[in-house]
Amino acid sequence: MSEVIRVEDLYKTYRMGDIEVPALRGINLTIDRGEFVAVMGSSGSGKSTFMNIVGCLDRPTRGKYFLEGEEVGSLSRDQWAHIRNKRIGFVFQGFNLLSRTTALENVELPMMYNGFAGKQRHNRAVEVLSLVGLGERLDHAPNQLSGGQQQRVAIARALVNGPSLVLADEPTGNLDSATSADIMTLFQRLNSGQGITIVVVTHEHDIADYAQRRVMFRDGVIVSDERKDASLKQSEVWSGRSKGI
Amino acid sequence: MTLRIALRALARNKLRSFLTMLGIIIGVGAVIAMVAIGEGAKATIRSQIASLGTNVLIILPGTATQGGVRVGFGSVNTLTDGDAKAIREEIRSVSFVSPVLRRGDQVVAGNLNWGTMVQGVAPEFQQIREWQVGEGRFLHDGDVENDAKVAVLGETVVRNLFGNDDPLESVIRIRNIPFRVVGVLAAKGQSSQGTDQDDTVLIPYTSMQKRLMRITNVQTIIASAVTADRVPEVQEQITLLLRQRHRIQPDREDDFSIRNLSDIAEAASSSARVMAILLGAVASISLLVGGIGIMNIMLVSVTERTREIGIRMAVGARSRDIMLQFLVEAVVMATTGGCIGILIGIGSSEVLKFWAQWPTLVSPTIVAIAFLFSGAVGVFFGFYPAQKAANLDPIDALRYE
Numbered sequence: 001m002s003e004v005i006r007v008e009d010l011y012k013t014y015r016m017g018d019i020e021v022p023a024l025r026g027i028n029l030t031i032d033r034g035e036f037v038a039v040m041g042s043s044g045s046g047k048s049t050f051m052n053i054v055g056c057l058d059r060p061t062r063g064k065y066f067l068e069g070e071e072v073g074s075l076s077r078d079q080w081a082h083i084r085n086k087r088i089g090f091v092f093q094g095f096n097l098l099s100r101t102t103a104l105e106n107v108e109l110p111m112m113y114n115g116f117a118g119k120q121r122h123n124r125a126v127e128v129l130s131l132v133g134l135g136e137r138l139d140h141a142p143n144q145l146s147g148g149q150q151q152r153v154a155i156a157r158a159l160v161n162g163p164s165l166v167l168a169d170e171p172t173g174n175l176d177s178a179t180s181a182d183i184m185t186l187f188q189r190l191n192s193g194q195g196i197t198i199v200v201v202t203h204e205h206d207i208a209d210y211a212q213r214r215v216m217f218r219d220g221v222i223v224s225d226e227r228k229d230a231s232l233k234q235s236e237v238w239s240g241r242s243k244g245i
Numbered sequence: 246m247t248l249r250i251a252l253r254a255l256a257r258n259k260l261r262s263f264l265t266m267l268g269i270i271i272g273v274g275a276v277i278a279m280v281a282i283g284e285g286a287k288a289t290i291r292s293q294i295a296s297l298g299t300n301v302l303i304i305l306p307g308t309a310t311q312g313g314v315r316v317g318f319g320s321v322n323t324l325t326d327g328d329a330k331a332i333r334e335e336i337r338s339v340s341f342v343s344p345v346l347r348r349g350d351q352v353v354a355g356n357l358n359w360g361t362m363v364q365g366v367a368p369e370f371q372q373i374r375e376w377q378v379g380e381g382r383f384l385h386d387g388d389v390e391n392d393a394k395v396a397v398l399g400e401t402v403v404r405n406l407f408g409n410d411d412p413l414e415s416v417i418r419i420r421n422i423p424f425r426v427v428g429v430l431a432a433k434g435q436s437s438q439g440t441d442q443d444d445t446v447l448i449p450y451t452s453m454q455k456r457l458m459r460i461t462n463v464q465t466i467i468a469s470a471v472t473a474d475r476v477p478e479v480q481e482q483i484t485l486l487l488r489q490r491h492r493i494q495p496d497r498e499d500d501f502s503i504r505n506l507s508d509i510a511e512a513a514s515s516s517a518r519v520m521a522i523l524l525g526a527v528a529s530i531s532l533l534v535g536g537i538g539i540m541n542i543m544l545v546s547v548t549e550r551t552r553e554i555g556i557r558m559a560v561g562a563r564s565r566d567i568m569l570q571f572l573v574e575a576v577v578m579a580t581t582g583g584c585i586g587i588l589i590g591i592g593s594s595e596v597l598k599f600w601a602q603w604p605t606l607v608s609p610t611i612v613a614i615a616f617l618f619s620g621a622v623g624v625f626f627g628f629y630p631a632q633k634a635a636n637l638d639p640i641d642a643l644r645y646e
Contacts, residue, residue, distance in 0.1 A: 057559070057640050078563045085561020096556045096643065100257045110560040112250055157560065 003069060004165055004197045005031040005054055010063035012049050023049040025220040027063070031199065033164075036191040038208035039201045041217030047201055048169070050217065054199070055088055055167050056080040068164055085113050089158025089166040093173035095150040097142040103129065103153045104138040110161050128156040131194075132186060148179035155186065159196070166190075168200045172207055184210040247566065251573035262578055265542040268535025269582030269622065270589065273615045276528035277590025280611045282597070283521020285604035290513050300340075300473050301373055302480055303504040304328075304466040304487070323500045324463045326450070328490060329367070332468055336482045338475040341369035344463040346453045352446055353418040354406040361402050362445045363419055365453020373469045381413045381428030384449050392451040397428040399443040417446070422456055424448060476505055529618075535582070536622035543575055543630035554634055555642025568635035575627020576620055583619025587612055 010027040013020050024046045031037055041047040052058040053065055056072060057080070065073040072083060084090075097106045107125040116124070129138060132152045142150050151171060158166050168187070172180035188210055190196045200211060208214050209228075216224040255262045306323040326344050333342040346365040351358050370376075371383045378397070388395050396417060403412050412426045424446075433442040454460055470479040480503050487501055547554070554567055562570075591612075594605040 052640055055559075078565070081558065081561050081563040081566075084559060090559050092643070096552070096559075098553060098556065101253075105253070109557070112246060113557075113561045113563075113566060115246060161561075 002032045003030055004033050004035075004067070005029065005199075006066040006069075007050075007054070008064045008066075010050075010053065010065065011061045012046075012053065012058070013061045022220055024053075024060075027220075027222060029215065029222065029225075031197065033197055034191070034195045035197055035213060036188065036211045037199045037213045037215060038211035039199060039215050039217065040203060040205075040208055042203065044219075045217040046220040047217040051167055051169060051199070051201055054165075055090060056083050081113075085110055086161050087164045089155075089161070089163040091151070091154050091158050091166065091168035091171045093170035095142070095147075095154045095174070097150055097153055097157075099143065100141055102139045102141060103134065103145065103149075106142070106153055107156045107160055109157060114161070124160060125156070128159045129153070131159065131190075132156045146179075147175050148182055151175065151179075151183055152186070155183075155190075159190070164197060166196055166198045168198065170202055171200060172202070172204075180207065247569045247573050248577075250570050251577055254570065255574055255577060261542065261546070265539055266578050266582030266585070268538035269532065269579050269619050270535075270586040272528060272532030272535040273583045273586025273619055274589035274593065275531055275586075276525055276615050277587055277607065277611060278593045278597075278605075279524035279528045280521055281590070281594040281605040281607045282603060283517060283524055284606040284608050285594075285598075287514055287517045287521065288606050289604045290510070290517055300470045300476060301506045302468050302470070302476065302483070303506070304332075304468070304483065305502050305504065306462075306464070306500065307502065323491060324466055325461070326463050328487060329463065329466045331486060331490060332466065332483055333369075335486060336479060338471050338479050338482070340469050340471045341372045342466060342468045343367035343370040343373055344450045344466050345370070346450055346458060346460075346464045348453075348458065350419055350457075352402065352406065354412075354415060357406050359402060359405045361399075363453070363457070364445055364447050365450035365457070366447050367450055370447070370467070373467055376433065377431040379429045379431040380411070381426070383428055384447065388449040389451050392455050393449055394422065394424045394452060394456070395427045395448065396424040397430060397447040398426055399430050399445040399447075400432045401441055401444040402446055403429055419446070419448075420457055424452075480505055532618065532622060536579070536626040539575055539579060539623065540626040540630060543571065543627055544633065547571065547630050547634045550634075551637060551642045551645040554637050555639050555645065558637070558639035559643060564635040567637075568631045571631035571634045572624065572627050575631065576623035579619045579623025579627070580616065583616050586619070587615060590615075 007027050007029050010024055011022070012024040013022045015021075027046075027050060039047050039050065049058070053060050053073070056067075056075075060073050063073070064071055067083065067087065072080070075083070090096075097103075098109065104122070104125050107129060108121045111121045111124065126138065129135065129152075132155050134149060134152050134156065137145065137149065142153070145153065155166075155171075166187075171187075172183055175183060184207060187198055187200065191198050198211075200207065202208050212228045214224070214226050214228075215222055216226075304324065324344075329342050329344045332339055343366050348363055349360060350363045351360050352363070364370075366384070367389055368384050368386055371378070379400070381397070383397055384395065387393070396419075398406075398412060398417075406412070406417065407415070412429060415426050416423045417426060418424070430443065430445075430447070436442050448457075450463070454463075468479070468483070470476045483503060484499060488499060491500055493500060554562075557567060557570075591607050594607050597603045598605045
């Protein structure tokens with residue numbers, strides 16, 4: 001199974017009182033294992049709604065969502081929780097670490113919900129933390145870590161249960177440009193070195209350039225889906241399907 | 246696993262957890278201490294009553310409506326020692342009878358004097374009051390027949406007039422009349438009214454009548470029934486006998502009244518019980534208030550931790566996990582508060598016993614009930630906040646500022 005994500009004719013409509021707001025209007029997209037995709041669009045474009053559905057946090061109004069070939073759009077909330085625990089890792093703009101909790105304990109958190117024993121948790125947490133380049137300061141709380149370090153902890157947490165998919169929502173939004181570059185380089189390393197499928201939501205083209213594929217949302221539909229030409233390194237040339245303006 | 250999650254969450258904000266527990270701590274502590282005070286009072290009364298003798302009846306002159314024990318001494322002269330003898334001889338279920346005449350008086354020994362309660366009694370007084378003699382002997386029939394000038398002293402009187410010396414065969418003077426000390430009573434301690442029972446001098450009632458008071462009647466008669474359950478029957482029979490002896494017309498009231506010590510004992514004991522229940526109820530209310538406190542703080546806590554709940558859900562916590570976490574947090578806070586409250590309650594009971602000399606008795610049943618109750622309070626008052634937390638939508642929770 002090379003497919004990780006496949007959505008077919010995906011619709012999502014929100015009802016606010018009498019008014020219906022169509023956030024997604026017929027999305028068709030396939031993302032394969034090992035891809036590094038950037039999802040772009042202005043606010044209201046539907047990209048966040050799309051990510052919520054892909055992350056098993058929200059239910060589509062119409063259409064199907066297949067995660068690794070399994071239809072998950074219609075599963076129960078408890079089943080979604082299990083999927084989020086084992087198969088999806090989240091990285092947020094605001095890091096979303098538990099305060100007054102050490103980096104190690106933060107990384108262990110997903111393992112607390114699938115019954116790993118204490119020693120196992122500890123060892124695994126240390127392992128992923130070194131994978132993201134944090135070997136020390138494991139006993140520090142978030143307020144004792146820099147933004148970049150906190151995001152690394154968050155990435156380690158996302159990886160700790162060995163997920164098929166990492167979803168990152170504006171992961172560099174709260175970081176300066178140097179640290180942003182570090183984090184995006186880390187994502188690249190994880191993608192090329194570990195083969196982890198990564199989807200990053202961003203509105204910055206600089207950040208999107210780290211990915212190999214760029215999907216553009218506007219008004220609830222995909223307007224372009226471009227792949228980077230791997231042979232050209234310095235000046236990237238994006239080519240692919242584009243619906244134009 | 247949930248327990249560890251809950252404990253870590255509570256430890257993260259120790260001050261808030263402690264303040265939340267405070268209501269339970271105070272409530273449980275109060276319940277334990279109050280009930281201990283009530284139980285101690287009950288036990289004290291019970292033991293004091295046991296020392297008095299529950300088979301004892303007191304017969305007083307004057308009608309019941311005229312007044313209680315204090316009023317009526319000497320103001321109505323209707324009881325005689327003939328009455329006492331008749332009761333002894335004619336009522337089968339009576340085991341012992343003694344007339345009693347009492348007056349507070351100064352007692353002199355050498356160059357010391359001491360104000361005490363002088364009581365004129367018969368030899369059977371000793372059996373009725375179940376009062377042992379420590380030294381020498383008690384009064385006997387010969388003393389009564391001869392209006393003998395002999396006395397038996399209580400411990401307090403001996404201590405104050407003779408110090409560590411042996412008082413036997415010494416002479417004491419009551420109203421300038423010499424009395425020879427023939428015995429010393431064993432110590433008895435405080436009565437249920439708080440008076441010192443050892444602060445007394447016993448002399449033959451005939452001596453009291455003729456030499457000290459110059460009266461021919463008798464102030465009170467005390468009698469004991471063979472067993473406690475015969476007491477009502479004996480009370481009736483004495484009533485009939487005395488009405489007959491005093492020639493009271495059928496339509497007239499008794500010119501005497503009979504008090505039954507076990508009635509008084511039961512009344513005192515049951516009022517102590519009611520007191521304990523009332524105090525316990527009041528303290529339980531504070532326990533409930535403590536529970537409301539937990540619920541309030543947990544509701545605030547859930548709101549403040551909305552984002553945290555969102556994160557937990559994002560990494561795979563189910564509604565059930567969140568619900569359980571917050572319920573366990575509530576129960577842990579409640580039972581920890583309960584334990585601390587129990588320790589404080591026991592501690593204050595002990596302090597009261599030691600410093601204020603209040604008798605307190607901590608009951609293990611109450612401790613167990615208080616602990617379980619605090620756990621129940623945790624579950625009950627933690628339920629609503631836990632449910633609120635579990636029903637949060639992860640997307641909204643993650644966006645919460």
